[in-house]
Amino acid sequence: MLSSRLRVALQSAVVLLVAASPHAQWLNLPTPGVPRLPDGKPNLNAPAPTTADGKPDFSGIWHSPTPKYLANLAADGVEVPMTPWAQQIFKQRADNNQIDRPSASCLPHSVTDFDAHFTPHKILQSPGLIVMLFESYRTFREIFTDGRALPKDPEPAWFGYSVGRWDGDTLVVDTTGIHEKTWLDDAGHPHSEALHVVERFRRVNFGRMDVQIIINDPKAYTKPWSVAFQWELMPDTELLDWVCENNKYFDVLPKER
Numbered sequence: 001m002l003s004s005r006l007r008v009a010l011q012s013a014v015v016l017l018v019a020a021s022p023h024a025q026w027l028n029l030p031t032p033g034v035p036r037l038p039d040g041k042p043n044l045n046a047p048a049p050t051t052a053d054g055k056p057d058f059s060g061i062w063h064s065p066t067p068k069y070l071a072n073l074a075a076d077g078v079e080v081p082m083t084p085w086a087q088q089i090f091k092q093r094a095d096n097n098q099i100d101r102p103s104a105s106c107l108p109h110s111v112t113d114f115d116a117h118f119t120p121h122k123i124l125q126s127p128g129l130i131v132m133l134f135e136s137y138r139t140f141r142e143i144f145t146d147g148r149a150l151p152k153d154p155e156p157a158w159f160g161y162s163v164g165r166w167d168g169d170t171l172v173v174d175t176t177g178i179h180e181k182t183w184l185d186d187a188g189h190p191h192s193e194a195l196h197v198v199e200r201f202r203r204v205n206f207g208r209m210d211v212q213i214i215i216n217d218p219k220a221y222t223k224p225w226s227v228a229f230q231w232e233l234m235p236d237t238e239l240l241d242w243v244c245e246n247n248k249y250f251d252v253l254p255k256e257r
Contacts, residue, residue, distance in 0.1 A: 026238040031060075034235045035206060042235040044207025048169075051125065056169050056203050058123045058130065061239065062231040069116035069229050070109075073185040073213070078227055086190050086220040093188030101183055106244035108137035110182035111159055111175050111197050112213055119242070120234055130164060130171075135239040143173050150176050156193060158182060173199040184215065192219035207233040 035046040049057040068075040082090060093100065103109060109117060119136040128146035145164040154161050154177030162175040175197040184191055198214040209231040216224040 027240075028236060029238070031235045031237075042207070042233075044205065044233060044235075046206040048203040048205055051127075053127065055166060056171070057125060058171070058201065058203055058209070059125045061120045061122045061234040061237060062209060063120045063234055064116055064118045064229060065232050066229075067118045069227065070113055070118060070186055072187040073112060073116060073189060073227050074187075074225075076227065078225060080189065080225055081222040082189075083220055083222055089190040090188055093183075093190075098186060098188050101186055101188065102181060103137075103186070103244075106137075107181070108134070108139045108158065110178055111141070111162075111199070112184045112215070113182075113186065114141070115199065115211055115213060116185060116229070120237075120239055122239055133239060135242045137244055138242055143171075145171075150174060156180065160195075160197070167200075169202060171199075171201040173197075173201070175199070190220055191215070191217045194219050207235075209233075 031042075033049070035043040037043050049059075051057045064070070074080045098104075108114075114121070114132075114134055114136075117134070117136055119134070121135060122133040124131040124133065128144065130143040130145060132141040132143070134140065141159045141162070143162040143164045145166075148163055150163055151161055156179040157177055158179055158181075160175045160178035162173050164171050164173040166172070176195070178191070178195050178197070180191065180193055182191070183189065195215070195217040198216070200210075200212040200214075202210045204210055210228070211231055212226060212228045214224055214226040215221060
């Protein structure tokens, strides 16, 4: 019987092979403004850029270099202090090999699992707004940095409602109102309507971003818990057209016995 992690890896590999066809365009086009080494390659260790108003500039295409945090947000062994309610849900999802995860029905990931996703996403940054365009599931997320407050009684949404502020060179993002249908990762860590996610993004240099995620949900976890990992910049390329169509990619995987 295939493990759930292997199923996720096989599904992702098939999807990427389908997406990366030889007819794809703009995959080797130099990105303007990227510092270069003498041989013309991007200098990813160059200093992090800033915007016209002096803020760190997160613009570019990024990805997590490993799929392990998408498979399990707590892959590095951090303590996940689940309540009995969350433990029961997590066990049910593990027992059925996470077959009910949203992505198995062509529904997109949400905040934490897209942060951990290894496929590319593009950040567009402007005064008052940061937009993330995700190649996977061809969707997007908005982070408002214009000083607005979080809504007091939000209608649950797939990505919730996100507001950001600067703490020195670190972008701190608060998100609430995330729909209970979403999972924190493909392992099935659950959450309730009370979930409050805090993300901290810091561009260390031109090619690396430090990411920290803090999970606070008193119904699902007895205390807040956090994970940290890195993103890598993907210069000189563009996003591909990635559509999950009736979950047809899942059907090509070997069947469990």
